[in-house]
Amino acid sequence: MTMRWTWHGGGVAAARAHFGGAPESWLDLSTGINPHAWPGASEQAIDWRALPDEQGLRALEQAAADHFGVAADHVCALPGTEVGLRLVGTLLDGSVRHASPAYRTHGAMVQGAAPVDLDHLGDADGQTLILANPNNPDGRLHGLADLVALLDRRGPDGWLVVDEAFADCHPASSLGPFIADDRRLMLLRSFGKFFGLAGLRLGFLVAPRAVIARVRDRLGAWPVSAAAIAIGTAAYRDSGWIGAMRDQLGHEAQALDALLMRCSHQPMGQSPLFRLIDTPDAMALFERLAGQAILTRPFEAQPRWLRIGLPSDAAGLSRLEQALRHG
Known part of the structure; x- marks a missing residue:
């Protein structure tokens, strides 16, 4: 069945309406968007x-x-x-x-x-x-x-x-x-x-x-x-920020890889902004994570696939690991 979260990432509102939870409780890992936004946006004169x-x-x-x-x-x-x-x-x-x-x-x-x-x-x-x-x-x-x-x-x-x-x-x-x-x-x-x-x-x-x-x-x-x-x-x-961010994302992707392997999932992909896992029932895992207000990205046409975006900090990594291990 096609749902908002199988169509595109970022469907927190639809997931919240379906699974419940306060807006601030959700950890959105459903996109490939850098969780560390360029910090100078608010300083620009427009x-x-x-x-x-x-x-x-x-x-x-x-x-x-x-x-x-x-x-x-x-x-x-x-x-x-x-x-x-x-x-x-x-x-x-x-x-x-x-x-x-x-x-x-x-x-x-x-x-x-x-x-x-x-x-x-x-x-x-x-x-x-x-x-x-x-x-x-x-x-x-x-x-x-x-x-x-x-x-x-x-x-x-x-x-x-x-x-x-x-x-x-x-x-x-x-x-x-x-x-x-x-x-x-x-x-x-x-x-x-x-x-x-x-x-x-x-x-x-x-x-x-x-x-x-x-x-x-x-x-x-x-x-x-x-x-x-x-x-x-x-x-x-801002070449300095760009270079430093490339390095940072690489290190954070390695941490996500290690987490997934500790939870018996083999991470796939070379973009540091997300990883894909192949698991027998990805939709069941998606729903289990969503029940704990963690949004990932399932795929209707690939029922074994689940894409997981990069958490923004150690707390997000820890929360994801706990949900994968014990949810």
Whole structure:
């Protein structure tokens, strides 16, 4: 049965309505959003009375481009990658395949697009291929050489579209340096996941300049808010925080791995923001944890899978371990 928490992460209100509990009692581990938000958001001066500034938007795209390792004229700011994925889908024609399992929206971007198994991506050679790196929900990380080989096998009419929403922790695996006007490559980047500010709704398309121009035309004026411009620009320029956070998340993911193994679960995935476990009845485990106000992410199509996000502190880790052991 499809429920709110099998459709997408972050369904605390629906879980609370079903399982009970006060809002403050819930530990939300159902998303892949960094539990340690960039701390400078509240310090930014935002003029809520004026329309977003064009010069400020270009500064945001420059800061993001520097972070991605690309030229700024290959970057277009978006009101979230969900919108960006669907816009990109309107630009794709011909035969389109989407890697599976992966993010649900990938299968909805193009009507008639067919899935291709992650272990058999060669079956999509010569066609447009949509995939995520790292993948969601299993956290699989494709190596750069493998991705370049996939790009080379698109043929004259196919595109490689890579959702790099979780790539900020893996800069060496990003295809950003390969973006060029003569390559049929498009990337989607998320701001909110790594910076822990998903409510800002900010993302980016990285693509050949002709594609950027088409998307900007469809977005129209003022594609993102003044808050997104101010906060995004400052956050991308905070290289010290970015480097330290990458290290911190790596250490915290190791602690989560150790916890899961102590509880007889083998963690899967390489994104430090979440882990996947395979267990005989994942929905029963989901319900047992939810009964203790801990929200995780089950999957209707994969009844053995449960995705567990990164707890924000030692208390959250301890609470999760106690629930797994004794709940």
